[in-house]
Amino acid sequence: MSQQSSEENFIVLCIAQRGRLEHEAVVFTRSFRATNPEFKGRLIVAEPTGVRWREPTTLTPEIRAILEEDGAEILPFENRHFGEDYPYGNKIEALAALPAQPFIFFDTDTVFTAPLPPLDFSYPTASMRREGTWPEPPLYGPGYHEIWKCLYDRFGIAFEPTLDLSQPEEFWKRFLYFNAGWFMGADAQEFGARFLRFALSIRDETPDELACQSLDPWLDQIALPLVIASLGGGRPPASLDALDGASSCHYxxxxxxxxxxxxxxxxxxxxxxxxxxxxxxxxxxxxxxxxxxxxxxxxxxxxxxxxxxxxxxxxxxxxxxxxxxxxx
Incomplete structure (x- = not known):
């Protein structure tokens, strides 16, 4: 597989809007530039817009100036499906504004402490710094296996290859589950379209097996492993461990x-x-x-x-x- 390192051309993406996120974006962009001075790709700060926000989302001029001084591109995108009622949907909808190029998304509350490790965009993957937050199987079922399998079956994705058979049955780590604090793929358009389709299907036509499960705030993390598995990806290799601490820290x-x-x-x-x-x-x-x-x-x-x-x-x-x- 070909690898692309932090010296090569790809997109680094985060989200910012007026309030907390724009201040976190200053830490994000300034620390990224300090630790990745040879980066030749695009550092994009996506800015949500549209009627699904009741409060202003546009960046304040002073923050915008700092971000642009650090070489960040401010890229507006419209929330058509999510917004104030589910702000985690920003990371899903922002991908539609990107070109069909390799990308890595980071949550804005991330600080960089060292250069990015080499990234193989042909293998989509995401952060493993997570807890067993979803699902929460009810006492009399369905269990983890049945809940996850129904989702893979819905989208025609092979389920068995995603299982970590070293983990016990009905233990949450047996199943493909990520923190959406960072994720990467070879084509932002394809990844984003699939992410949106899966998320909307789960939200709007929730399977019976999920009747007792909360989708808020977990919807993005429910759909993410399905997207990654459908694109031929999976758990990250050890070479990317630094993205969960040594080079980037999702605080x-x-x-x-x-x-x-x-x-x-x-x-x-x-x-x-x-x-x-x-x-x-x-x-x-x-x-x-x-x-x-x-x-x-x-x-x-x-x-x-x-x-x-x-x-x-x-x-x-x-x-x-x-x-x-x-x-x-």
Whole structure:
């Protein structure tokens, strides 16, 4: 298989709109440029638009200027099927605005700490930094196997090859399940069209086996493994482990960044936020102002032993909330 490295031409994509995401996009683009100076592809910040948003989504001029200074292209796209009621649909609909080229999508709450590893776009894949969040099989069934199989059958995708037979039956890790914090493919148009078709079918014609299951916020992560399997992809190889920590860190919220992520991830966030021209603009976002610029993130760090972190994220969130430092 041919590989494309971070020096070659492909698209790096994230989403930004007015509010939290545009401030996270500053960290995203500035850290990406700092760690991937030889990148020759397109760094695209997709901006959602349309009547499905009740509040303004266009980037504020000051943020737009910073992103463009870092070489990001601002690419508007219209939400036709999702929007404010399901903002995770942005990552599905944004792909339609891209050309039919190789791409890698990252959630905007990602910071880069090292160059991207070589990427083989002929093998679609996604992040394995996930918990067993979906489905939640009811006591008397259907179980994991029946729930997932009905979806593969609906779209005519071979199910058995996706199973990890080293895992026990009816254990969530046996089944192909990703975090949608990053995913990649060879053709953004084909990937996006399939992602949209599968997601809408699951949402609008929900199989009986999913009657007890929540689709919000999990719809994107339900459809994603189906898309990847249908395009000949699967679990990422070990060569991409760095996308789940060593080269890119999906921190999700700034409180969680300080609670559990690496010192290098924290240092990069602080480095890209502190130049005066950047600080003047992004201090309007309370979590950055208080946790990063005022140094209160260090108080969160002190709450946790990095060698013995709680196994469940909920435990960390609750501890941070008790200290009055859960800012989002």
């Amino acid at each position: 999700r919220t700034l409180p969680l960044l300080y609670a559990r992520e690496s010192e290098s991830a924290i240092a990069m966030v602080e480095e890209v936020c502190t130049p005066n021209r950047i600080k003047k603009v992004i201090k309007a976002y309370e979590p950055i102002r208080k946790l990063v610029l005022q140094g209160k993130g260090k108080k969160i760090r002190a709450l946790f032993d990095q060698n013995d972190l709680p196994r469940r994220e909920k435990v960390m969130r609750n501890r941070i909330k008790r200290e009055g430092l859960w800012l989002r």
